[in-house]
Amino acid sequence: MKAFISISCFAVLGLLAEIFGFKKKFFTIAVVGIIVSIVLAVMEWSSPWTPFPEMIGFDHYAIAFSCVILVTALLWMFMSEDFFKNEERIIDYTSLVLFTVAGGMMMTSFNNLSILFLGLETLSLAVYVLAGSQKNDLSSNEAALKYFIMGSFATGILLFGIALVYGSTGSFNLLEIGRAVGTATGEQPMLLVGVLMILIGMAFKISAVPFHFWAPDVYHGAPTVITAFMATIVKTAAFAAFLRLFITCFGPLKEGWGDVIWVIIVLTLFVGNIAAIAQSSMKRMLAYSSVAHAGYMLLALIALNEASSASVLYYSFAYSASTIAAFTVLHVIMSNGMPDDISSFNGLIKRSPLLAIAMVIALLSFAGIPPTGGFFAKYYVFSVALKNGYTWLVVLAVVSSLISVYYYFRVISAMFVTESSLPKPDMSGLQKTALITSMALVLLLGIFPEFLVRLL
Amino acid sequence: MLTALLIFWPLVAGFLVLFSSNENARKTAFACAILELLIAAGAVFAFRQNPELLSLDRWWIQSFGISFNIAMDGISLLLVLLTVVLIPLIILSTFDHSYKNAAAFYALILFMEMALVGVFVAMDGFLFYIFWELALIPIYFICLLWGGKDRVRITFKFFLYTLVGSLFMLVGFIYLYLHTPGRSFNLADLYAAGASLSAVEQSWVFWSIFIAFAIKMPVFPFHTWQPATYAESPNAGTMLLAGIMLKMGLYGVIRWLIPVVPAGAAEWLDVIMVLCIIGVVYGSCLAIIQKDFRKLIAYSSIAHVGLIAAGIFTWNAQGLQGAMIQMVSHGINVVGLFFIADIITRRTNTRMIPELGGIRSVAPVFATLFMIVMLGAVALPFTNGFVGEFLLLTGVYQYHAVAAGFAGLTMILAAVYMFRSYQGVMLGETKSVTRAFADLNFNEKAVLIPIVIMVIVIGVYPKPILDISAPAVEKLVSIYQMAN
Numbered sequence: 001m002k003a004f005i006s007i008s009c010f011a012v013l014g015l016l017a018e019i020f021g022f023k024k025k026f027f028t029i030a031v032v033g034i035i036v037s038i039v040l041a042v043m044e045w046s047s048p049w050t051p052f053p054e055m056i057g058f059d060h061y062a063i064a065f066s067c068v069i070l071v072t073a074l075l076w077m078f079m080s081e082d083f084f085k086n087e088e089r090i091i092d093y094t095s096l097v098l099f100t101v102a103g104g105m106m107m108t109s110f111n112n113l114s115i116l117f118l119g120l121e122t123l124s125l126a127v128y129v130l131a132g133s134q135k136n137d138l139s140s141n142e143a144a145l146k147y148f149i150m151g152s153f154a155t156g157i158l159l160f161g162i163a164l165v166y167g168s169t170g171s172f173n174l175l176e177i178g179r180a181v182g183t184a185t186g187e188q189p190m191l192l193v194g195v196l197m198i199l200i201g202m203a204f205k206i207s208a209v210p211f212h213f214w215a216p217d218v219y220h221g222a223p224t225v226i227t228a229f230m231a232t233i234v235k236t237a238a239f240a241a242f243l244r245l246f247i248t249c250f251g252p253l254k255e256g257w258g259d260v261i262w263v264i265i266v267l268t269l270f271v272g273n274i275a276a277i278a279q280s281s282m283k284r285m286l287a288y289s290s291v292a293h294a295g296y297m298l299l300a301l302i303a304l305n306e307a308s309s310a311s312v313l314y315y316s317f318a319y320s321a322s323t324i325a326a327f328t329v330l331h332v333i334m335s336n337g338m339p340d341d342i343s344s345f346n347g348l349i350k351r352s353p354l355l356a357i358a359m360v361i362a363l364l365s366f367a368g369i370p371p372t373g374g375f376f377a378k379y380y381v382f383s384v385a386l387k388n389g390y391t392w393l394v395v396l397a398v399v400s401s402l403i404s405v406y407y408y409f410r411v412i413s414a415m416f417v418t419e420s421s422l423p424k425p426d427m428s429g430l431q432k433t434a435l436i437t438s439m440a441l442v443l444l445l446g447i448f449p450e451f452l453v454r455l456l
Numbered sequence: 457m458l459t460a461l462l463i464f465w466p467l468v469a470g471f472l473v474l475f476s477s478n479e480n481a482r483k484t485a486f487a488c489a490i491l492e493l494l495i496a497a498g499a500v501f502a503f504r505q506n507p508e509l510l511s512l513d514r515w516w517i518q519s520f521g522i523s524f525n526i527a528m529d530g531i532s533l534l535l536v537l538l539t540v541v542l543i544p545l546i547i548l549s550t551f552d553h554s555y556k557n558a559a560a561f562y563a564l565i566l567f568m569e570m571a572l573v574g575v576f577v578a579m580d581g582f583l584f585y586i587f588w589e590l591a592l593i594p595i596y597f598i599c600l601l602w603g604g605k606d607r608v609r610i611t612f613k614f615f616l617y618t619l620v621g622s623l624f625m626l627v628g629f630i631y632l633y634l635h636t637p638g639r640s641f642n643l644a645d646l647y648a649a650g651a652s653l654s655a656v657e658q659s660w661v662f663w664s665i666f667i668a669f670a671i672k673m674p675v676f677p678f679h680t681w682q683p684a685t686y687a688e689s690p691n692a693g694t695m696l697l698a699g700i701m702l703k704m705g706l707y708g709v710i711r712w713l714i715p716v717v718p719a720g721a722a723e724w725l726d727v728i729m730v731l732c733i734i735g736v737v738y739g740s741c742l743a744i745i746q747k748d749f750r751k752l753i754a755y756s757s758i759a760h761v762g763l764i765a766a767g768i769f770t771w772n773a774q775g776l777q778g779a780m781i782q783m784v785s786h787g788i789n790v791v792g793l794f795f796i797a798d799i800i801t802r803r804t805n806t807r808m809i810p811e812l813g814g815i816r817s818v819a820p821v822f823a824t825l826f827m828i829v830m831l832g833a834v835a836l837p838f839t840n841g842f843v844g845e846f847l848l849l850t851g852v853y854q855y856h857a858v859a860a861g862f863a864g865l866t867m868i869l870a871a872v873y874m875f876r877s878y879q880g881v882m883l884g885e886t887k888s889v890t891r892a893f894a895d896l897n898f899n900e901k902a903v904l905i906p907i908v909i910m911v912i913v914i915g916v917y918p919k920p921i922l923d924i925s926a927p928a929v930e931k932l933v934s935i936y937q938m939a940n
Contacts, residue, residue: 370590371586375589
């Protein structure tokens with residue numbers, strides 16, 4: 001709770017920066033704010049402080065996911081340092097980012113559906129603006145508009161779902177809904193429709209097929225750093241919310257929504273991975289790959305057993321770290337004037353070994369090859385799903401992850417085999433820090449996963 | 457502790473080499489590989505005293521029941537010895553090449569050595585899987601970066617094939633893991649879990665694991681990646697693949713497949729035997745018609761491996777012991793043959809047999825050494841190949857006489873393709889490309905003479921090697937007999 005309050009205060013402080021004239025220093029202040037919040041969150045682990053348990057509760061689940069969000073946000077700030085160089089807009093964007101993080105933390109910790117909705121909207125509204133932050137770029141505008149329209153539509157459906165659930169259970173409070181669902185007897189069509197509508201709204205946020213159509217365009221159009229932001233922080237928050245809601249409330253109704261998720265998972269895995277093969281734009285490729293990764297994470301949701309939260313926590317952290325590494329490389333390359341295309345990666349091993357090695361580690365992690373975090377993450381969700389008897393689903397997931405190897409390795413062979421006369425990209429010290437830290441995280445997570453596994 | 461040192465020293469050495477200069481890389485790598493060989497010699501002493509000294513069991517991911525559990529019995533020790541003996545020879549065999557980014561090249565070979573040793577000593581299913589996959593990454597980059605013209609497509613095919621297999625193996629292992637009583641990946645627990653499954657379940661698990669091993673060996677019809685990969689890889693890569701890496705598949709069957717799901721293996725025994733024997737005949741026949749000397753060795757390797765696999769699946773003491781010694785012999789011979797192919801190619805710029813000829817008259821030392829290695833591959837008595845193939849055929853004969861009849865063709869057909877290629881390359885009139893063929897230099901002798909000595913010594917006196925693996929083999933045979 002303290003971490004949440006502190007990050008919100010820092011965000012509000014950002015709004016005042018212009019008036020009191022410390023806007024040049026605000027990037028540093030925001031970084032400090034994130035670090036302070038991480039420390040506060042960790043300190044609260046053994047003695048959680050929950051002044052409003054009806055509304056919001058920072059239990060272990062919430063703190064763990066908040067820490068993932070905050071650490072990713074910190075790395076993200078480092079990688080996108082140059083994005084904030086434009087002084088006119090620095091305040092708006094920095095505080096929007098902090099608001100998004102605050103919204104994300106609400107989504108990990110809600111005890112009441114109204115807080116879920118507030119958090120989701122705080123997060124989404126900020127991201128809509130961020131997606132359109134390159135005002136003079138047509139595709140950035142397109143991305144923002146598309147995301148906004150589709151996003152509002154999904155929010156509407158989610159809200160409708162919440163209303164129906166309220167109508168049939170008589171409460172917004174998660175525990176009470178859970179109790180009502182658990183004791184309900186007979187057919188409950190209104191409740192089930194409500195749950196399905198919530199499910200659709202959440203599936204939109206995590207860009208699961210068939211609610212993914214916005215993702216490639218928005219990922220492609222938005223500035224690269226914002227794409228990285230959406231692929232990591234927004235996704236982690238949405239998954240945390242999705243899982244929290246379904247674990248506490250809708251477990252007993254699994255007969256009703258299980259088959260829907262089953263179909264969504266299969267579609268997500270295959271559409272994401274197959275569409276990614278055809279992309280030559282790196283951002284689109286990573287967008288489809290991020291769609292596919294949502295499919296793997298959903299395996300833990302459909303299993304819905306005691307290991308689900310730990311596996312999603314692990315998966316989101318490993319995935320976020322690899323994504324930050326991959327996007328840092330892409331961002332450095334693009335900010336050195338090369339286009340968003342696989343050919344920009346040609347011969348990267350000679351031009352910049354650090355970038356190439358970081359990209360290889362990120363891609364191996366995406367593809368799920370040891371000793372990276374991505375491997376253990378996949379292993380974890382697969383074993384969680386197998387435990388509940390979803391053998392065929394896991395077999396399909398394995399097949400789809402083999403498909404994904406194709407497009408990840410295309411990038412590797414471009415970097416290592418194809419010759420190129422492109423210039424050497426250079427990067428700032430902070431970007432190098434982000435790159436090396438995220439690389440180290442991916443490897444450490446893969447070699448010593450125990451710590452995170454035991455957390456929840 | 458010694459086993460852990462065997463695993464981690466190549467890793468450290470790999471980084472040492474990676475950060476050394478390109479000129480010094482190969483010498484550093486060679487010195488490191490020799491040191492690894494000395495550590496392994498120490499392990500042999502420890503093994504003689506008490507095999508328990510070589511085991512180490514620490515928790516790695518305790519909440520999943522995954523431990524860093526390594527140990528060596530005779531089977532592991534033999535394959536580790538094969539690895540640590542061959543790696544210095546492979547490094548030495550590259551001394552007449554100059555590779556771009558040599559530091560990275562030799563570092564990858566040492567990383568590979570780490571993973572290979574790890575595969576052979578891991579006694580925890582998860583750990584085994586990790587090393588299994590880790591072995592793939594260095595060899596992929598070795599082939600991708602230093603391979604021939606068509607390398608991108610071919611190495612990708614190789615990578616994907618292997619990955620398909622190993623992911624299904626992982627699913628199989630998780631399935632078993634979920635059936636262990638205390639949720640653990642320990643070898644003994646997996647054996648217990650496998651035995652508790654019904655025959656139908658065992659069949660499923662059997663296939664999900666078998667495909668990984670079958671692709672690695674490769675067994676017909678999972679072999680299609682192999683000839684092209686062997687032909688396109690840099691020479692050291694091919695030696696690693698054929699000499700050591702395919703033993704991972706054979707070893708996997710011995711340790712991680714048949715004892716785990718004995719009933720599943722028994723159910724499909726006939727099918728597998730037929731596949732193995734098809735591989736023997738098919739590989740030999742294709743070897744006969746090859747004009748490319750390297751592809752000829754590649755196909756002959758399919759034939760030899762088919763016979764070893766057949767011997768393993770008979771699961772009697774003769775078949776298994778034959779498989780063990782033949783794995784060692786095949787590793788030595790195939791590395792020798794690929795090195796010979798490399799020597800020829802480097803001097804004449806061709807690997808096509810019809811373009812060569814008459815080398816014997818200009819390079820007598822080379823001709824003699826080639827002859828001996830070839831006799832080993834043909835399995836002439838008093839060479840290492842004979843001991844293994846004789847035991848293997850005895851084992852297969854106990855399974856079925858007709859099977860042994862077909863499998864025995866390997867000896868005859870091997871003589872056909874080997875002698876024909878020797879004739880084409882070494883005998884006859886010298887041709888334009890072979891006229892100036894220089895005899896072996898010091899480095900080349902330093903590789904081939906140890907190989908030739910091993911070919912003869914193992915052929916004449918195989919007892920020490922058979923003694924190392926005998927107790928472990930008997931133990932495995934008894935596990936299987938108890939289960940069925």
